[in-house]
Amino acid sequence: MQSMSDMDWGIMAPEWVIAIACALLIVVDLFLKNTASRRWIGFLSLLAVGMAGGWVITQFRHKSAMILDGAYILAPYTLIWKIILLTGAALVLLVSLGQEKKEYEPHEGEYYYLLLTAVLGGMIVVSTADLIGLYTGLELLSLSSYILVGIQKKKNRSNEAAWKYVVLGGVSSAFILYGMSFLYGLTGTTHVGEIQKQLSQVGSSYEAYVYLSFFLMMVGFGFKLASAPFHTWAPDVYQGAPTPITSFLAIVSKSVTFALVLIVYMAYAGPYGEFQEDMIILFMIMATLSMIIGNTVALRQTNVKRMMAYSSIAHAGYVLVAVATGNQILIPIVFFYLFVYLFMTIGVFAVIALVAEQEKSEDLKAFAGLYHRSPLLALSMSVFLLSLAGIPVTAGFFGKFYIIMGALELNHIWLIAVMIVTTIISYYYYFAVIRQMYFRRPASSDPVRVSWPMKVAIGISLIATMGIGIMPQFVLETLQSLLR
Amino acid sequence: MEKSYLSLAIFFLLGIALPMVALFFGRLLRPHRPLPEKAITYESGVDPTGDSWVQFHVRYYLFALLFVIFDVEAVFLYPWAVSYDLLRTEMGLFILVEMTIFVLFLLIGLIYAWKKKVLEWR
Amino acid sequence: MNKDWFVLLVLLPPLLAFLLMVAGRRILSKRMTSLFGVLSTGISLVFSLVLLVSSLRSGVSLPDWEFTWLTLDKKPIQFGVTLQPLNVLMLVIVSLVSFLVHIYSSGYMKDDERFTVFYSYLALFTFSMLGLVISPNLLQIYIFWELVGVCSFLLVGFWYFKPEAKRAAQKAFIVTRIGDIGLFIAIAMIFAKIGSFELHDLKGAIEAGKLSSGMITLFAILIFIGAVGKSGQFPLHTWLPDAMEGPTPVSALIHAATMVAAGVYLVANTFWLFQASSVAMDVIAYVGGFTAIFAATIGIAQTDIKRILAYSTVSQLGYMMLALGSVGYVAGVFHLMTHAFFKALLFLAAGAVIVSLHHEQDIRKMGGLWKKNKGLGWLFLIGCLSIAGIPPFSGFFSKDEILLSVYANGRYGLFIVGVIAAFLTAFYMFRLFFKVFAGSHEPKTARVPWSMTGPMIVLAILSAVAGFIQFPTHFLETWLITGGMKSLHGPESIAWIPVLAVIVSLLGISLAYLMYGVNKWDSRRVAQAVPWLHQCLVRKYYVDEMYHSLIVLPLKGFGWLLQVWDRYVIDGLVQLCGWISMRVGKIGSTLQNGQAQTYALISVVSFVILIVSLLAGRLFG
Numbered sequence A: 001m002q003s004m005s006d007m008d009w010g011i012m013a014p015e016w017v018i019a020i021a022c023a024l025l026i027v028v029d030l031f032l033k034n035t036a037s038r039r040w041i042g043f044l045s046l047l048a049v050g051m052a053g054g055w056v057i058t059q060f061r062h063k064s065a066m067i068l069d070g071a072y073i074l075a076p077y078t079l080i081w082k083i084i085l086l087t088g089a090a091l092v093l094l095v096s097l098g099q100e101k102k103e104y105e106p107h108e109g110e111y112y113y114l115l116l117t118a119v120l121g122g123m124i125v126v127s128t129a130d131l132i133g134l135y136t137g138l139e140l141l142s143l144s145s146y147i148l149v150g151i152q153k154k155k156n157r158s159n160e161a162a163w164k165y166v167v168l169g170g171v172s173s174a175f176i177l178y179g180m181s182f183l184y185g186l187t188g189t190t191h192v193g194e195i196q197k198q199l200s201q202v203g204s205s206y207e208a209y210v211y212l213s214f215f216l217m218m219v220g221f222g223f224k225l226a227s228a229p230f231h232t233w234a235p236d237v238y239q240g241a242p243t244p245i246t247s248f249l250a251i252v253s254k255s256v257t258f259a260l261v262l263i264v265y266m267a268y269a270g271p272y273g274e275f276q277e278d279m280i281i282l283f284m285i286m287a288t289l290s291m292i293i294g295n296t297v298a299l300r301q302t303n304v305k306r307m308m309a310y311s312s313i314a315h316a317g318y319v320l321v322a323v324a325t326g327n328q329i330l331i332p333i334v335f336f337y338l339f340v341y342l343f344m345t346i347g348v349f350a351v352i353a354l355v356a357e358q359e360k361s362e363d364l365k366a367f368a369g370l371y372h373r374s375p376l377l378a379l380s381m382s383v384f385l386l387s388l389a390g391i392p393v394t395a396g397f398f399g400k401f402y403i404i405m406g407a408l409e410l411n412h413i414w415l416i417a418v419m420i421v422t423t424i425i426s427y428y429y430y431f432a433v434i435r436q437m438y439f440r441r442p443a444s445s446d447p448v449r450v451s452w453p454m455k456v457a458i459g460i461s462l463i464a465t466m467g468i469g470i471m472p473q474f475v476l477e478t479l480q481s482l483l484r
Numbered sequence B: 001m002e003k004s005y006l007s008l009a010i011f012f013l014l015g016i017a018l019p020m021v022a023l024f025f026g027r028l029l030r031p032h033r034p035l036p037e038k039a040i041t042y043e044s045g046v047d048p049t050g051d052s053w054v055q056f057h058v059r060y061y062l063f064a065l066l067f068v069i070f071d072v073e074a075v076f077l078y079p080w081a082v083s084y085d086l087l088r089t090e091m092g093l094f095i096l097v098e099m100t101i102f103v104l105f106l107l108i109g110l111i112y113a114w115k116k117k118v119l120e121w122r
Numbered sequence C: 001m002n003k004d005w006f007v008l009l010v011l012l013p014p015l016l017a018f019l020l021m022v023a024g025r026r027i028l029s030k031r032m033t034s035l036f037g038v039l040s041t042g043i044s045l046v047f048s049l050v051l052l053v054s055s056l057r058s059g060v061s062l063p064d065w066e067f068t069w070l071t072l073d074k075k076p077i078q079f080g081v082t083l084q085p086l087n088v089l090m091l092v093i094v095s096l097v098s099f100l101v102h103i104y105s106s107g108y109m110k111d112d113e114r115f116t117v118f119y120s121y122l123a124l125f126t127f128s129m130l131g132l133v134i135s136p137n138l139l140q141i142y143i144f145w146e147l148v149g150v151c152s153f154l155l156v157g158f159w160y161f162k163p164e165a166k167r168a169a170q171k172a173f174i175v176t177r178i179g180d181i182g183l184f185i186a187i188a189m190i191f192a193k194i195g196s197f198e199l200h201d202l203k204g205a206i207e208a209g210k211l212s213s214g215m216i217t218l219f220a221i222l223i224f225i226g227a228v229g230k231s232g233q234f235p236l237h238t239w240l241p242d243a244m245e246g247p248t249p250v251s252a253l254i255h256a257a258t259m260v261a262a263g264v265y266l267v268a269n270t271f272w273l274f275q276a277s278s279v280a281m282d283v284i285a286y287v288g289g290f291t292a293i294f295a296a297t298i299g300i301a302q303t304d305i306k307r308i309l310a311y312s313t314v315s316q317l318g319y320m321m322l323a324l325g326s327v328g329y330v331a332g333v334f335h336l337m338t339h340a341f342f343k344a345l346l347f348l349a350a351g352a353v354i355v356s357l358h359h360e361q362d363i364r365k366m367g368g369l370w371k372k373n374k375g376l377g378w379l380f381l382i383g384c385l386s387i388a389g390i391p392p393f394s395g396f397f398s399k400d401e402i403l404l405s406v407y408a409n410g411r412y413g414l415f416i417v418g419v420i421a422a423f424l425t426a427f428y429m430f431r432l433f434f435k436v437f438a439g440s441h442e443p444k445t446a447r448v449p450w451s452m453t454g455p456m457i458v459l460a461i462l463s464a465v466a467g468f469i470q471f472p473t474h475f476l477e478t479w480l481i482t483g484g485m486k487s488l489h490g491p492e493s494i495a496w497i498p499v500l501a502v503i504v505s506l507l508g509i510s511l512a513y514l515m516y517g518v519n520k521w522d523s524r525r526v527a528q529a530v531p532w533l534h535q536c537l538v539r540k541y542y543v544d545e546m547y548h549s550l551i552v553l554p555l556k557g558f559g560w561l562l563q564v565w566d567r568y569v570i571d572g573l574v575q576l577c578g579w580i581s582m583r584v585g586k587i588g589s590t591l592q593n594g595q596a597q598t599y600a601l602i603s604v605v606s607f608v609i610l611i612v613s614l615l616a617g618r619l620f621g
Helices: A009-032 A039-059 A077-099 A105-126 A131-149 A156-187 A192-225 A232-242 A243-267 A275-298 A305-323 A328-360 A374-389 A394-407 A413-437 A454-470 A472-482 B002-029 B058-082 B084-091 B094-115 C003-024 C030-058 C084-106 C114-134 C138-156 C163-194 C199-207 C213-230 C239-245 C248-257 C259-269 C271-275 C278-301 C305-325 C329-356 C374-388 C394-408 C410-435 C450-469 C475-480 C494-516 C523-529 C532-536 C538-590 C597-620
Strands: A065-067 A072-074 C061-070 C076-085
Touching: A009 A039, A009 A065, A009 A072, A009 A105, A009 B094, A039 A077, A039 A105, A072 A077, A077 A105, A077 A243, A077 A328, A077 C199, A105 A243, A131 A156, A131 A192, A156 A192, A156 A232, A156 A275, A156 C259, A156 C329, A156 C597, A192 A243, A192 A275, A192 B002, A192 C248, A192 C597, A232 A243, A232 A305, A232 C248, A232 C410, A243 A305, A243 A328, A275 A413, A275 C538, A275 C597, A305 A328, A305 A413, A305 C061, A328 A374, A328 A394, A328 A454, A328 A472, A374 A394, A374 A413, A394 A413, A394 A454, A394 A472, A394 C329, A413 C538, A454 A472, A472 C061, B002 C163, B002 C278, B058 B084, B084 B094, B084 C538, C003 C030, C003 C114, C003 C374, C030 C084, C061 C305, C076 C084, C076 C138, C084 C114, C084 C248, C084 C259, C084 C329, C084 C450, C084 C475, C114 C138, C114 C248, C138 C163, C138 C213, C138 C239, C138 C248, C138 C259, C163 C199, C163 C213, C163 C239, C199 C278, C213 C239, C213 C259, C213 C271, C213 C278, C239 C248, C239 C305, C248 C259, C248 C305, C248 C329, C259 C305, C259 C329, C271 C278, C271 C305, C278 C410, C278 C450, C305 C329, C305 C394, C305 C410, C329 C450, C329 C475, C374 C394, C374 C410, C374 C450, C374 C494, C394 C450, C394 C494, C410 C494
Parallel strands: none
Antiparallel strands: A065 A072, C061 C076
16 A cells, blocks of 8 residues: 555645635635625635646646545546536636625625535545545535525525525435445445446346445436436526526536546446446436426426526436447547536526626516627527527537437437437527517616626637537547547 | 345335334234323423424534534544554654644634634523 | 738638627727728738739649538538639639728718618628638538628618618529529538538549549539529529619629629639539530620610619629630639629729719719719729720720630630620610710719729729730739649630620720710610510510519419418427427426425435336346
8 A cells, every 4th residue: 555645645736726725715704804895705716716727737748647545536537527617616706706796795705615615526526436535525515505505595595495405415415325335335345446346246146236226326416417307406496596506506516416427337337237228228218308307397487597497407418318328439528518518508697697687587588688788798698598509500519419429329319319309399498588688678778787707707608609619529529639 | 136136125125114013013012001191291200391392592503513523523533642653653744744634624613613603602 | 921820811800890890889980880891801902912922923822721620420521721823813802892892881881870780791791702712612612602692681681671672682582592502402412422522522533533424414503503593694693683772882892793703703613523514514605605695685775773784794794604614714714803893893983973963873864974073984984995895904805815715615606695795785884884974964963982982993993904914924824724724724816806806895885875975876766666675675584574473473372382281280280299398398397396395205206116117127027
């Protein structure tokens, strides 16, 4: 065994940056006067996220490494995950800073450093291959998000959302732990690689336990992914949470859970029995249900955030299609999709935050005539929505296109059919927003005020969405070459 | 393979059956002669007063949480202190640094609780 | 010098200007808008001239560059830039005319409320057109091809409050779309056949003999159908005269110099494809020749100043096609260039006439403008002389080249058609000229601002001297065919052809002079002598009417049937699908009752169902 102090702790630097920034900001926030502005804590958090991100980028040159007996891994895929998480967090921070009247005014400091702890949790999840590490990271992320969802103490809806999130999140964590305990019981180790080795030897004689452990965990993961039929919490929580947090849940929490699914998937990847087939069937069922439920229930929503909750359920379904194919070649496509999804979702939520703030309403009607008030904002929103809908020659289109192409190679015809049909259904509700923006009369004609952090956030999302739409192959090939 | 399903089924059945059987046999064996005194809630021999749905002050929970935090700290610190010499020969000064980090984080927790006035009874 | 960047410098300024104008629609003043527009196209012009110089100096085609945009089934789909001499020449023509039109518009459109919108459309058009002429593959060509079509639609219908403009815009869009379908089918078939959109791959496939001659002819004809739609060739020419409802600068830029020449450019750009099929060459030559004389005859009887020019454009485009069909590659491209200059000049001058006569377009109500505005008269005259083919104006040289190639190619019938068309051209152009400028009228005129006169002067100079790049040294030819088209050397000149052409043109001018200049012969008497012919010409050979009764009416009937089918069957199905989606949505949202217990229950029940069904399947299956 390698001695603890000899380890190359430097490769954990991004995590250290976030952890230290977080600890410092907590202390600083405590000793600030109650009346002092906490805005700069947000900027410092942004700085920390930026530094961590910069460090991650330099690490691409570092050769793959492992410390803590494989509990912490540095490999291209962990770095790409971290880039996704940190970009998402940075944009969420920008959107939060851009809101003029914060929905969580008295707890602004806490808000920022809790975002940091949540991201830290996510980073731990993506860079570990140890069940204990996975669980601790996931809980750090979840606990932070529970508080973030309910940070508007005085608002009933926020309280309700937080309460539901805690209770149902607790249930799902219990499922995950229970499933993990079976894995440990079968193999006597918590390391995913070891588990895989053990399972491929003993798995076939304890097939029932293998099934049970996997299904139990998938209930928990399905919950965190907001994938049907475990999605029920999502609409209420998404609606009740502050808008930037909603986007955080939709992007960061979801991406982390996908990382988790892919890591746990590895544990079961041993060559035994017909289990693999059933695993894929389970993914397919979850994908199908998510796409159908997400896209059809969204048709009936009038609250934009709630609608976006269903949209995010549907998008979890699309990514699950790629996961369901169970093919290593599709990993870059999953990354590609999550990148695309990150930018377009942040963009949509940023605009929602702006409009909701101005109009004091999250209703679909709040968007009426946005084009006549702020044409650029409406145009950006249209780009994001078109991309989410997957209209050809947008980033979102290529995300879906690659998934469909991948699924086609593996002959999952009916899965593709469901994906295409539900995508077409989804046009209806995305276009409902566009229709409001362009063809309805605005209630007032004053343009929507857009603060500069918002402008930066929307601008980055817009450029990325359009850029990926223009050069999808370049992005995909970059991801592929990084992963090689 | 069949065996594994069997053991799983037995596991489930036992889990369900045990409480049911225990309660059922308990009911069969015990005498059943209810009196009004027997029906009232048992509270250390004192006559119960008021509703059983009493709300406790939320502050108790905060104290409980704080207690858990420092309890856990003690649980970690004690064995560490006992085997400190042994560990130091094996791992060097690192073992001290590690615990210091742990304590520091807990310290931040304490400061947090202090500043948020959890330690005062208002 | 790295040329990759230069191409972007040509292409991007108009796009940036477009984005800027869309973004700053409310803020930008008219001055700022026109400044941006002129500046951006000016930058484009400067850098395309730089490219031209380096292309001339290197003597070979500049390096192309491409990047892979998407891989479809292992076949890369690329975007890129190609800079053969033809592409560079087109870049210069497009950016130059666009630059001048941008300047001109600041005067012509100065009272329009939607000034910024107009400029943003112009900028978008310039960008698309520039993109079109540097595209190295068919897909990219098609994208920009449609983009310029959209811009044309927007600009023709710019005054959408005029019902004619709205109708004309729609017609322009739909009629060119018919041609586009041909092009689209061609592209799709080519991709299916050779698995690439790249022009050089197609060229390679033809040279390697991978395609049967029938296939080549089919591709060529389909591409030509696209060109017919865009370049207003018979029988899809009808949209072009109607498109004159758009503002005059638009007519000059899009419907005279650049977009309508895109069809000719497309044929020239894929010339090796057409050369490989003699049938296709015949089709081009005959369609071109027929269009040339057909449109020229219609031009004689029209009374709207812009419509006359429009028919003349159709006729001249026919000339270019005729040249290409007779292996006169250089002649066709040469005429494309000179035509861009003198037709843009004529349109801009016509615009100036319209402005100075307070928006009068009917030539029967004009006359005597020479006395009022001599400068404008001279400019118009230079344009007329050039298009009529009088030496030393540029039109003479290019038309001579065309007639020469047609003759050398052995198409004597078409040669005679060309000569007659030249006569008619001279006649109707000078009819127009005398109607507008001669006569004893004393029209009340408005001042023509310098911003409008300046661009016309530049174009007039170019119209006058542009011919000398091919005469006497065949400079243009040497440059154009360096790009690996050695077989396209023009034929040796034959002395009597230019003489004949000049005589014919002079005859036409004299006739026009006698009839309209000094009114020696009463034109009305001529019309009365052959009333049916005159009527036929006025109604443009009844092509529109024929379309109406032959195509539009049956289509409407069919459309009615379709509508019934659509309303009761298709719509019913759509409704059903919508209804099903809504029902499923409703079930989903009913489960969403807001109670956490229910939520947890749904999850647990789903879990049990999932695991039991899959395990049961394993155990008993």
